[in-house]
Every structure is written in C-alpha cells, then in structure tokens.
Amino acid sequence: MNQQLTGKFISHKRKEKNLTQEQLAEKLGVSNKTISKWETGRCMPDYSVVKNLCDELDITVAELMDGENAPEKSTRTYDDEQILDLLRRTQELEKQKNLLYGVILIVMGIALQALSNTLGGSDIKDFISGLLLGISIVEMLVGVYVVGRSMSGR
Secondary structure, eight states: OOHHHHHHHHHHHHHHTTOOOOHHHHTTOOHHHHHHHOOOOOOOOOHHHHHHHHHHHHHOOHHHHSSOOOOOOOOOSSSSHHHHHHHHHHHHHHHHHHHHHHHHHHHHHHHHHHHHOOOOSSSSHHHHHHHHHHHHHHHHHHHHHHHHHEEEEE
C-alpha cells in the first residue's frame, strides 16, 4: 500500500464527485485538514472512517488501499470487511507499539536517574551525575508525551 498513491486516488475521486475537501470532511465527520493529510499522503484514513469514505467516493476498500480503480472482471481474495479488520488490527498494533516505546523511555529515564544518584564525589563524577539526571528527565518527559499521544489515539 502506497500512501502517496492512495492520497492521489482520494483526491481524484473527490474531485470527480465535485466535492471540496471541506464538503467531504463534513460528510465524514473529520476536519478538512485531515482530508488534506490523506490526499498528500502524510497519513492514511483511520479504519473507523474508511467504509464511509469509500461509500462517499463510490469505491471499494480494496480500490482505496490499491490507490486505483479495480480492473473489470477482477477477483479479490479478501472482501471489504476482511480488509477493514486487517486495517483496524494494524492501526491498533501501531498504537500499542508507540505506547510500548513511551513506557520504555520512562523506564530508561528512571534507570538513568537511579544511576545518576550513585555517582558523585568528584567534580567529573558530579558533572556526569548531573548530565545523567538531565537526560533521564528529558527521557521521561518524552516517554510521557509518547504515551499520552498513543492513549489519545493520534
């Protein structure tokens, strides 16, 4: 699946229907910026709106994923529901992966903070201890940010 190709296909089909990004966004309950992101290939539609998007553009889910109209008399191994389920699972796994990255960053930050507390006594050790403490704080903050983004569904 090529995001750029899919995005161009969405744009082409939207224009064929004489819809603006704003109009399509309104029909799908998303923002026009979201439509723009899809059409430029910066992101893919969430599985929860794919079926409605396909209905609005009069295309199949397979055509959306391929980024082109299906040839006449073509046969598919998977139906739309199976493709949507696979897309949903893939997007959920991506969220779980990001959540795991965030948790790992937080744990590593805590470990670095513990390590920084064991150092000290000389100027160089104090410097290294302070540096590790700073890195650990940044790592934990980034971890909290990543976890927050994954939990909010972005």
